[in-house]
Amino acid sequence: MEKSTILVVDDDKDIRDMINIYLVNQDMNVHTAANGIEALDILENTKVDLIVLDVMMPKMDGMKACMKIREKLNVPIIILSAKIDDADKILGLTIGADDYVGKPFNPLELLARIKSQLRRYKQLNNNFKALQEEVIQIDELSINISTHEVFLKDKQIKLTPYEFKILVLLAQNRGKVFSIASIYENVWEEDYVASDRTVTVHIRRIREKIGRDYIKTVWGVGYK
Template structure:
């Protein structure tokens, strides 16, 4: 395991059992001003995560001791830190598994370091984004029945209990909510929230899984949603909010 001595920007944890990948990413990300720590297996990754509290995790799927799925699942028990999965698995369902467990995005191996760096910048930018929106109360608080959404603090409560959302989940909710009644295609959502244009149809599955996760956390009946609706033939929209 290694670490930069003087953090200059966000801290990134690289988890991969291939030494060459760890070295390349550590060098490139350090040059870009990030503080980088790395681990070669899942157990070491969890130990480093608890020690350094990184701002983002780049996580390989196939690793000894504990695979990336297990690491992702464990981290999501207590943290909403952004996670980008690295996967060489060819089956689409294998890629989707990481997203269903709480990953924010995934990159296929072999990958371009520039592409991964762009994904990292995009995820961190969205997670840190704090903005104001037209048509939203000055308080930034939106009440939808038993759901309270605080756009300023990026928090959601249901029945007065905090609903744990990842940064990307909240950014997706924020996009749909602040333009309620407007339908968005999956490609538009991917571009606006994740910051890249889909090259393959499967890329938009990132959006579908995040929508499913949001519905599971917010809807009373996720299979028959009242808030986050499917726009037939288009994508998704948030129900139009009635004016008080």
């Protein structure tokens, strides 16, 4: 089985080294960077399966790096930060992160989250690769399931894996209303927690990219 490759970005060498030890012990390839600029340089020439990204770093912080990465890549990003307020977590999700872990953290918990994100990401990619080419056309929006591409008119829209999966779920079931819990359980394939705002944040991000007309809110029920 092909090894997973992880990029760990943190200005604290001790943290980089500690995460590296845990990942290497799990038979993963690891690259490290001390700031966002170094991370972007590595990503120019290296294919990675997941990025662990600190927020507070010199030269280029994690939030700006996350936005830059999302312009080109859809791999899972786990934010590390000492800022653990809900507003900071929502900001991290809004700019493209898939998970958010507060500092100080338990290395075993971080490892479990990395494995979980890798499992979902690879399963998602495998599922789409297994499908025959299928294009869903809704007005000026074109969704190609097999190539994982979305176009609005002639402009390609960059979506994260989970944004894409939400869009496909709703597009393949036009007219059907999905509750927030149903969307979460279909896309993330785990039980929904009532206080979790992940779905609403992802819906907002999709609307920012393709416009509000394609995903309708059915008040008190969900989205279609």
